[in-house]
Amino acid sequence: MKxxxxxxxxxxxxxxxxxxxxxxxxxxxVLSGLAMVLSMLSFGDSVKIFLxxxxxxxxxxxxxxxxxxxxxxxxTEMDQKAIFLQLAxxxxxxxxxxxxxxxxxxxxxxxxLGMGLVIAGLGVCWGGTIPGLFWASSVYLLMEMFLLxxxxxxxxxxxxxxxxxxxxxxxxxxxxxxxxxxxxxxxQDIASWIKTLLRYIEIVLPNMEVFNLKDRLxxxxxxxxxxxxxDTFLYAxxxxxxxxxxxxxxxxxxxxx
Amino acid sequence: xxxxxxRGVIRMTATSAPPSPAVRIxxxxxxxxxxxxxxxxxxxxxxxxxxxxxxxxxxGLLGLNGAGKTTAIKIMLGLLKPDTGTVxxxxxxxxxxxxxxxxxxxxxxxxxxxxxxxxxxxxxxGALHGLSGKALSSRVDEVLELVRMTKSANEKLAGYSKGMxxxxxxxxxxxxxxxxxxxxxxxxxxxxxxxxxxxDIFIDLKRTGTTLFLNTHILDEVERICDRxxxxxxxxxxxxxxxxxxxDSDLPVDYWIDVKSGEASKLSGLPFRExxxxxxxxxxxxxxxxxTLALISSKGARVCGIRPLSSQIEAYFLKTIGLDRIISHAxxxxxxxAS
Numbered sequence: 038m039k040x041x042x043x044x045x046x047x048x049x050x051x052x053x054x055x056x057x058x059x060x061x062x063x064x065x066x067v068l069s070g071l072a073m074v075l076s077m078l079s080f081g082d083s084v085k086i087f088l089x090x091x092x093x094x095x096x097x098x099x100x101x102x103x104x105x106x107x108x109x110x111x112x113t114e115m116d117q118k119a120i121f122l123q124l125a126x127x128x129x130x131x132x133x134x135x136x137x138x139x140x141x142x143x144x145x146x147x148x149x150l151g152m153g154l155v156i157a158g159l160g161v162c163w164g165g166t167i168p169g170l171f172w173a174s175s176v177y178l179l180m181e182m183f184l185l186x187x188x189x190x191x192x193x194x195x196x197x198x199x200x201x202x203x204x205x206x207x208x209x210x211x212x213x214x215x216x217x218x219x220x221x222x223x224x225q226d227i228a229s230w231i232k233t234l235l236r237y238i239e240i241v242l243p244n245m246e247v248f249n250l251k252d253r254l255x256x257x258x259x260x261x262x263x264x265x266x267x268d269t270f271l272y273a274x275x276x277x278x279x280x281x282x283x284x285x286x287x288x289x290x291x292x293x294x
Numbered sequence: 295x296x297x298x299x300x301r302g303v304i305r306m307t308a309t310s311a312p313p314s315p316a317v318r319i320x321x322x323x324x325x326x327x328x329x330x331x332x333x334x335x336x337x338x339x340x341x342x343x344x345x346x347x348x349x350x351x352x353x354g355l356l357g358l359n360g361a362g363k364t365t366a367i368k369i370m371l372g373l374l375k376p377d378t379g380t381v382x383x384x385x386x387x388x389x390x391x392x393x394x395x396x397x398x399x400x401x402x403x404x405x406x407x408x409x410x411x412x413x414x415x416x417x418x419x420g421a422l423h424g425l426s427g428k429a430l431s432s433r434v435d436e437v438l439e440l441v442r443m444t445k446s447a448n449e450k451l452a453g454y455s456k457g458m459x460x461x462x463x464x465x466x467x468x469x470x471x472x473x474x475x476x477x478x479x480x481x482x483x484x485x486x487x488x489x490x491x492x493x494d495i496f497i498d499l500k501r502t503g504t505t506l507f508l509n510t511h512i513l514d515e516v517e518r519i520c521d522r523x524x525x526x527x528x529x530x531x532x533x534x535x536x537x538x539x540x541x542d543s544d545l546p547v548d549y550w551i552d553v554k555s556g557e558a559s560k561l562s563g564l565p566f567r568e569x570x571x572x573x574x575x576x577x578x579x580x581x582x583x584x585x586t587l588a589l590i591s592s593k594g595a596r597v598c599g600i601r602p603l604s605s606q607i608e609a610y611f612l613k614t615i616g617l618d619r620i621i622s623h624a625x626x627x628x629x630x631x632a633s
Contacts, residue, residue, distance in 0.1 A: 040421070043418065043421040043422060044422075047410075047418045050409065050410065054409035054410075055409055118401065118405060119404075119405050119406055119407060121371075122399065122401065122419070122466065124371075124372075125371045125372075125373065125394065126394060127391045127392070127394040128391075293368065294326065
């Protein structure tokens with residue numbers, strides 16, 4: 038475990054010191070500012086709308102940070118072959134991959150936490166109160182981001198190109214948000230082969246809607262108990278675990294020409 | 295120790311069994327497949343490679359680009375899987391963590407995360423070798439001193455020159471005090487000072503008993519550092535020789551003879567007269583050297599310098615891969631002839 042943490046700390050430092058950190062700062066300012074301006078222009082409770090948009094901004098920003106992190110590490114590790122040196126050291130490929138994943142979790146976690154605090158702070162300064170669902174939504178967002186990190190790194194380890202791994206990740210994120218639409222289609226009168234195909238897609242794709250609490254921030258009927266947290270956590274953990282194992286198996290088999 | 299049982303008496307006989315090799319490669323083959331699955335292009339990178347390297351030996355693997363040298367190294371390190379054959383390093387398999395802990399590796403033109411300092415990078419690789427706390431920091435200091443990077447240790451790698459990166463590269467290879475060091479083109483991109491420093495490091499390592507495996511095409515490097523040399527050509531290990539045997543051999547070496555240009559008139563009738571008049575030297579093969587010198591001397595002209603144009607190692611290498619005749623015929627039309 039010590040070696041896993043060593044790789045995680047190294048990855049974290051690498052990402053946080055890269056230009057991506059400035060992108061992070063800029064996106065915090067721009068996205069928070071944008072959320073503020075839009076909420077001022079809209080009708081209704083400005084603070085509520087600001088918190089709502091703030092969560093959307095957190096998700097967008099988190100995804101940007103994740104994709105940039107993947108690009109940074111892909112360039113160093115795969116294109117420039119820095120991975121050779123590390124895999125030649127007394128560390129297993131599984132330890133290496135787990136370390137990278139944890140390093141990514143730390144960076145994305147820092148982003149979500151940082152941006153959540155900025156949004157909440159601005160909301161309080163604006164005279165509003167922060168509902169408990171805002172924090173719950175942030176925790177759900179964090180779980181979503183962790184899942185996407187595992188997915189993105191797995192695509193990276195599967196021997197695709199940088200563009201390939203970038204596109205696969207974006208595509209999966211996009212389709213993952215369409216699970217609701219896929220379920221709706223399954224209920225329609227369509228050809229059986231399309232239904233079978235859609236069922237497979239539904240099983241394979243991550244269901245991003247599981248993590249979506251943003252739309253229900255002020256829904257009085259929504260009551261979150263420990264069971265909901267547990268189920269969402271288990272889904273995120275289970276899906277990430279399976280994806281991690283696929284990435285690990287691929288990395289074990291991968292040859293570095 | 296052999297135990298012999300005779301009439302109830304145990305006799306212990308000391309035997310000097312040869313030490314087991316640091317590296318034992320048997321029947322190693324590797325094929326690269328590219329292209330589409332239904333239309334694959336196949337290239338054989340290694341063909342049944344057999345090689346043994348004794349402990350504390352410095353071995354140089356020579357070969358042209360694409361000869362299969364890097365493939366051999368990557369298989370040794372477990373980065374590639376062989377199609378056939380086995381590799382045994384330090385008595386074990388590369389997959390074993392304990393074996394990898396005793397190996398150092400320097401790739402050709404190493405690249406590191408540019409966001410870290412030299413010290414942080416060495417500390418990271420040291421930690422991967424299981425070092426921690428004071429042992430780690432003192433080993434990092436020791437290696438920084440060894441590769442002469444103490445002054446730049448706290449600067450980010452983004453600001454390092456190619457030579458500095460190469461030095462920090464050898465530093466990471468040495469951080470775990472390896473018993474066996476594998477280097478792929480270690481002199482790439484180094485200036486003359488860096489080249490000399492790197493060579494001194496290798497000579498020091500050799501002195502302290504580290505087994506070295508140098509993959510190179512800088513022949514001078516092999517001559518100065520290595521004990522044995524192997525020639526890999528088109529995936530086949532053509533030959534292995536002791537460097538001293540090559541140096542003692544009578545392989546043809548080319549020479550360049552400088553004659554005072556003012557004395558060209560004395561060389562009338564000799565084929566290289568015009569060349570001397572044009573302030574050029576005379577390019578001769580080793581076998582023709584004494585004959586050519588005697589000719590020049592018989593005409594009363596003075597030779598002001600004789601320089602070897604190639605080395606024994608170069609001649610050995612070219613001969614082994616079958617390029618000696620082609621190259622010498624192109625360069626030297628006839629023994630003693632002007633070029």
